[in-house]
Amino acid sequence: MLWRGIWDGGLDLGGVGNVLAESRTWKVVWQTVLQAALGTAGAILLGVPSAYILYRVRFPFQKVARAAATIPFVLPTVVVGVAFRALLGRGGPLEFLGLDQTVTAVVIALTYFNYAVVVRTVGTMWQTLDPRSAQAARTLGASPSRAFLTVTLPQLAPAIASAGAIVFLFCSTSYGLVRTLGSPGYGTLETEIWRETTAMLDTRTAAVLSILQVVIVILTLIVSEKLSSRTAGRLNLRSHHVSPIGKSDAPAAVFTGLVLVVLITSPIISLVARSLTVDGEWSLKNYRLLATSGQGFSGGSSVLEAIGNSLRIGLVATLISLAIGVPLALVLSRQVRGPLRTGQSFLSGAILLPLGVSAVTVGFGFSIALDSPPLDLRNSPLLIPIAQAVVALPLVVRSLTPTLSSIAPGRREAAATLGASPWRVLATIDGPFLVRGIGVAIGFAYATSLGEFGATSFLARPDTQTLPVMIVRLLGRPGGDNYGMAMAGAVILAILAAGIMAAAEAARKDPQ
Structure with a gap:
């Protein structure tokens, strides 16, 4: 495939240059990178507070909550895409939002799909952190938020960065979600490869686009490997520091509960309900x-x-x-x-x-x-x-x-x-x-x-x-x-x- 992109009876860098000179090529690259960046940011923003509640504190039915958090990642991307169509599309409970087949819907689905990656990676590392460092900062007069930002967050940074690199990788290669949720005119590198091959019958352009995707993937993999090796040293620690849930954990607990109920379970419930209804009747x-x-x-x-x-x-x-x-x-x-x-x-x-x-x-x-x-x-x-x-x-x-x-x-x-x-x-x-x-x-x-x-x-x-x-x-x-x-x-x-x-x-x- 790589060879097809640069060879046509001889080395054909001019053909590669023609593809790279097209504005549509870089529009598709930009849409791919932007979609991946937004999905990664969403997964981190939702996943880090949930990682604390699900792995750092102890409460009843915690195993059930952890299992619910991992549901999206074991589902095929096509199922996730169809579930959000059932939630946001015609006849869905959130149809009034007008998000069906929009970029926003794709980004929300990417956040949903990769939420478990951040929760598991960051939460597993959070368990190994010695709480005495943050406690010392609190003793010296730091507020809870300042203790988190100056002590805990830097310790978690390798795990967050590692999870972010993996999520970015998944978000940039989510063909099934884009095909099922995106609008017909919306394109990423993957959908463009499919379009050029099946609709335009232009395998040369498709091969060049594939090369661009491979470059993005290799760069992301290099970053992921380096960050994963830094995280591994922390994850090898066997000590787990878990404390009973307290009043100060209420905001994070409520936030996590809302994420699990609203974001994680509602698309699946909508999918099952939609499959069992015809013309508004069961x-x-x-x-x-x-x-x-x-x-x-x-x-x-x-x-x-x-x-x-x-x-x-x-x-x-x-x-x-x-x-x-x-x-x-x-x-x-x-x-x-x-x-x-x-x-x-x-x-x-x-x-x-x-x-x-x-x-x-x-x-x-x-x-x-x-x-x-x-x-x-x-x-x-x-x-x-x-x-x-x-x-x-x-x-x-x-x-x-x-x-x-x-x-x-x-x-x-x-x-x-x-x-x-x-x-x-x-x-x-x-x-x-x-x-x-x-x-x-x-x-x-x-x-x-x-x-x-x-x-x-x-x-x-x-x-x-x-x-x-x-x-x-x-x-x-x-x-x-x-x-x-x-x-x-x-x-x-x-x-x-x-x-x-x-x-x-x-x-x-x-x-x-």
């Missing part, structure tokens, strides 16, 4: 229609067939990502020195790239790289699972590597000294820890594959439509039945994704 009609292809379609898959496709393709993609991810996690978890350490760091960064690069770019790359011999996979049933496995691979590796890294190197050396073969060391030392994390890895991979939309939208054929692709297709068609079916399909997709993640967490085992 009905299961939208769910019964899922066996059809909807209004205005000339043939094609039904939603039920799309669900079957998603489950089958997701299973194959999960197996592929595990087959590649488990060996990579074993390699990255080993403590090495010298040149091997450099190579290990490079490999770790390379694996992270699909997590940051838009799935649209991944799908575009597959569509032009695997459409001719010797790797002509255009008609292969493995094409979509392979693309989805690439998207899920970083999550598989990242979920397994910390668990395997916690093994003391001396345990492997002691087993080898006692005569154990490398395979037996792997089975008896690494094996129990691998079992501990494999459930979560499977959950991440399967849930990611089920909700994957960007790459699949490029590669799906009429007979291989997945559920996210079908939902967006229904939203783009006029007619109340199509709209209601999209809502019902989104509810089913949310249940599948959340259920798989819950089962994976429940299956987690501790090593003996």
Whole structure:
């Protein structure tokens, strides 16, 4: 894909320059960066006070509140987009605000989706901070706000910055949210890549835009890695400083409660309610229609067939990502020195790239790289699972590597000294820890594959439509039945994704 952008029978920097000289190119870049910056700011402003309440103080039903805060992040982006359409769109409780298919709606949805990232990252670090520093400042006469700004906030700054970099990355590559919530004329780098490829048939321009996105992603990843390494030193502390909730915590508690009720749960409630109503009355009609292809379609898959496709393709993609991810996690978890350490760091960064690069770019790359011999996979049933496995691979590796890294190197050396073969060391030392994390890895991979939309939208054929692709297709068609079916399909997709993640967490085992 990168090569297509600069080569046309020879090095073609002039073609690249023509694309970069267009005002629309930089308008799209600006809209992408601005959208990501606003979404990041919103997630931090809402997430930091919530991190304090959910992780620094103790109160009844705290685990329930934490679970509610993480709901958005386990949902596919298409579900989040459709949920906000149900809340803000026609027939929704907040339709009167006029925010449907606006940039504001996209930014609110980005804040919603990434809220959990800030809460978890900042809250986990906040637990490790020794409260005596802030208490000393208060003893010396500092007000609560001054103690927070001068003592606590600087200590939290690495975690906030690290979370912000990750959120910016996610916000700049939120294709599903923009497609489902944005207006037809609104464009980001991702939607422009899709438009140039599918509507304009201009793969050269799409490739150059993909290069611009890769540059943004790489810069963000570099910042994220540096900030994450600074945060990791704090997170390794095992002491947790948690105190009972008090009167002084009331403002933050009320604020967090409002965020959880108004922002986090209301879109999901609106989505479920909208899927169960037809012409203002409660009905299961939208769910019964899922066996059809909807209004205005000339043939094609039904939603039920799309669900079957998603489950089958997701299973194959999960197996592929595990087959590649488990060996990579074993390699990255080993403590090495010298040149091997450099190579290990490079490999770790390379694996992270699909997590940051838009799935649209991944799908575009597959569509032009695997459409001719010797790797002509255009008609292969493995094409979509392979693309989805690439998207899920970083999550598989990242979920397994910390668990395997916690093994003391001396345990492997002691087993080898006692005569154990490398395979037996792997089975008896690494094996129990691998079992501990494999459930979560499977959950991440399967849930990611089920909700994957960007790459699949490029590669799906009429007979291989997945559920996210079908939902967006229904939203783009006029007619109340199509709209209601999209809502019902989104509810089913949310249940599948959340259920798989819950089962994976429940299956987690501790090593003996």
